[in-house]
Amino acid sequence: MNSKRILNIALGAYVGAIFVFVFAPIVFSVVFSFNSQRFPTIPLGSFSTEWYVKILNDPDIWKAALNSLIVSSSTAVIATVLGFCTAYSDFRYNFRFKGPYIALILLPPTIPLIIMALAMLAWLSKLGISGQLWSVVIAHSVLTAPFAMAIIRLRLNQMDPDLESASWNLGGSEWATMRYVIIPFCKPAIISGLCLAAAVSFDEFAVSWFVSGLNKTLPVVILEIVQGNIDPQVNAIGTFVFFTSMTLVILAQIFFVQRQIKSTKS
């Protein structure tokens, strides 16, 4: 009995260690961003907002932040629209080649980003639309649509299929049913989808780096600084990026989970 307890404690400590490993880089990045040392180590230097002041006074960083904002919000909208259409088609219809159809949307995230980056760069240059902000938007919407699709599809699973036919029986057209029944029902998942797609797009660096040209997004700026040397500015920018994407992911989960609890209750 006693040895079983020791085992449980050991396992608990092990899980704790894994979490420490996973979150250590995030925590240290935040701590270092407020640290005066140029080469941060233990014992820590004094508290300082030097690096934040530095990035706030850098017009290039502001430009990149604005670019990131534009890219991730546009990507989120396109990816969520695409994801919704696909999720609804999958939910509602059976048709030939449905397997390949679903694979078409789900495959992109399983292909290494560096390969997607090369393929996108070559193809968009061929079409003459590389090196612009919206080339990044196009590439990112391919990469993020599956996340939106998955979360909306999960929500549709919870919908009573009779709900749709009930609306038709009451005289609603398919379009009206979509407008007044299905979209309202999916709303929390749509918002989650928007947040998730925006979060993925906001951090993505490989494809952005290849196709953005001179219109750098924040992760691309980080990549370029990191290539140079140890520069604690990266921690400050990184902390900002972390908190933005973490907020988006947490919002996504709150929206999705809360509604789930609500709907199981009612």
Place this chain on the structure above:
Amino acid sequence: MLIKKIQKINVYAMTWRLPIIVWQLLFFVGPVIFMIAMSFFLVKNYRMTEAFEFVNWSKMFSKNYFWDSYLHTVTIASVSTVFAMIIAFPASFALAFKASEKLRRWAIFLLIIPFFTSYLVRTFSWFVILSENGVVNALLGYIGFGPYTMLNTNFGTLVGYMTLTLPLVVILQTITMASIDRTLIEAARNLGCKPLATIWRVIIPLSKAGLIVAAIFCFILSFGDFVAPFYLGGSQEPTLPILILDTTKSGQQWPRAAVVAIVMMITLFSVAFIGIALAYRKKAKK
């Protein structure tokens, strides 16, 4: 009347079905096919000209550094996969069998977060932590060890890979094991099966498919990542993704980069295919 109705239904159905087909054909299938075609193009005076020649393929395949890099990448991605699977297992086991439902949900919720946060900044953070004067060496110094060189080694690369893959592997392993029928485990215990033997002979076989999927994902992520080997591994032994990067960014040799990318994709598809076949076969046998 009837025909009209069918047409109407089709318009509605197609409104939802077509967007993704058009979009993915244009911006996913298009790029991939063009990349394959590009591997047969020629580069003359730093300009790419459309052609159908095998010169890029034969050039790449005759280079020793390409095969060295290939071997190195496969090896280190495999090592990463084995490590991640083994390191994650006790934690996933604890979360699946010892933790309450609520705790498990929370753990998975937390482990999803890093997946959506900047891998690049996390890698940079490791770079600082693991450096010669970094946090780890400072801590080891207090107890009289070190300093150790951890950057620009395979160890550094592996730390990066683990940062990338561990959260996902723990999530997948936990979900798989949590969905095992508990009565089967109890039955094994009642029949006198020792705890370790229960893991080995009951739990692992029952969760085989899920475990293999986790391993496949881990391999794909490690195999395709250029950040960890570049910043933490020092890239003295370039992996294939670094080779793509160098060939594209510095040499303007896009067609040769395409050759490397295609070889990578073929490798990944083979690994995924074999893995899934393996998972399926064992299941059918039972």
